[in-house]
Amino acid sequence: MKLGFIGAGEMGGAIIKGLLKSGWAKEDIRASVHSPEFAQRVAQEQGISVGTDNRQTALWADIVVIAVKPGVVPHVLPEIASAGKKPVICMALGWTVEKLQAALPGWPVIRIMPNTPLALREGVTLFAFGKQVSAEVRQTAEGIFKRLGKTLELPENLFAAGTAVSGSGPAFVYAFIDALAQAGVGQGLSYNQALELSLQTVVGAAKMVEEEKISPAELAQKVATPGGCTAAGMEVLQTTGLETALEKTIAATVAKAQEFAGK
Numbered sequence: 001m002k003l004g005f006i007g008a009g010e011m012g013g014a015i016i017k018g019l020l021k022s023g024w025a026k027e028d029i030r031a032s033v034h035s036p037e038f039a040q041r042v043a044q045e046q047g048i049s050v051g052t053d054n055r056q057t058a059l060w061a062d063i064v065v066i067a068v069k070p071g072v073v074p075h076v077l078p079e080i081a082s083a084g085k086k087p088v089i090c091m092a093l094g095w096t097v098e099k100l101q102a103a104l105p106g107w108p109v110i111r112i113m114p115n116t117p118l119a120l121r122e123g124v125t126l127f128a129f130g131k132q133v134s135a136e137v138r139q140t141a142e143g144i145f146k147r148l149g150k151t152l153e154l155p156e157n158l159f160a161a162g163t164a165v166s167g168s169g170p171a172f173v174y175a176f177i178d179a180l181a182q183a184g185v186g187q188g189l190s191y192n193q194a195l196e197l198s199l200q201t202v203v204g205a206a207k208m209v210e211e212e213k214i215s216p217a218e219l220a221q222k223v224a225t226p227g228g229c230t231a232a233g234m235e236v237l238q239t240t241g242l243e244t245a246l247e248k249t250i251a252a253t254v255a256k257a258q259e260f261a262g263k
Ligand SMILES: NC(=O)c1ccc[n+]([C@@H]2O[C@H](COP(=O)([O-])OP(=O)(O)OC[C@H]3O[C@@H](n4cnc5c(N)ncnc54)[C@H](OP(=O)(O)O)[C@@H]3O)[C@@H](O)[C@H]2O)c1
Pocket: 006, 007, 008, 009, 010, 011, 012, 013, 032, 033, 034, 035, 036, 038, 039, 054, 067, 068, 069, 070, 072, 075, 076, 091, 092, 093, 113, 114, 115, 116, 167, 168
């Protein structure tokens, strides 16, 4: 299965990295980007063939993966269209199945929302499928991203919400890891010490949520013994409004995602 990436920046590059880690053959991935200098850099870093001719990439590929910024999509679609009908997977924010289908009438189009941990095969990819997508293509597309983490099909009216939680989510989690570390620095730890503690705590706690069959709220209760120091901290966390901060963060992200989708 030959995958042709149109764009190989942060997100496209992360997917390529994850696929290569998963054992996908280098010869079966190609990319085209905008600048020849960047093409050379990606080719060197990833060890794949990278050019600047989108039509050539699309002609060569069995499946085309669009990984350019949303505003660039209208420029690359005619180049892809000129290569002939084949499945197209697009990850650009706001590019709904309806918009893709209008630009490529009769083509099998798939909308996805990945996240950058796909590079480590610990990602999440959200899916929405166009009507022309056969069961076989659907299975193939999901199979590609299942190699890189979890996948979830969502109705398009929930795509913005999913985008906020998992697509943008890594940024919010990085901010949390940093804030926890900075708070430790405020109490005398060095930043390096505090970051190591914060990071490993987030990794360990995430694994506990994954493996223990109880809710995060119940797990928090198990750490926060009544009258103890964690309980004292949790009370402040609740009254100063972590939940409100995240509600507002996600709502602002959803609003922007909907704006991109033209809703
Ligand atoms: N970053 C994320 O965490 C994330 C998460 C989910 C979804 N996405 C989506 O992924 C898409 C890409 O985002 P990104 O963060 O990866 O952006 P990025 O780092 O800016 O990468 C964009 C890529 O597109 C290439 N490009 C620009 N114009 C092109 C053209 N005419 N033909 C072919 N390639 C062209 C760029 O090449 P040059 O460098 O040579 O200009 C670069 O390789 C966006 O639509 C975004 O909504 C991103």
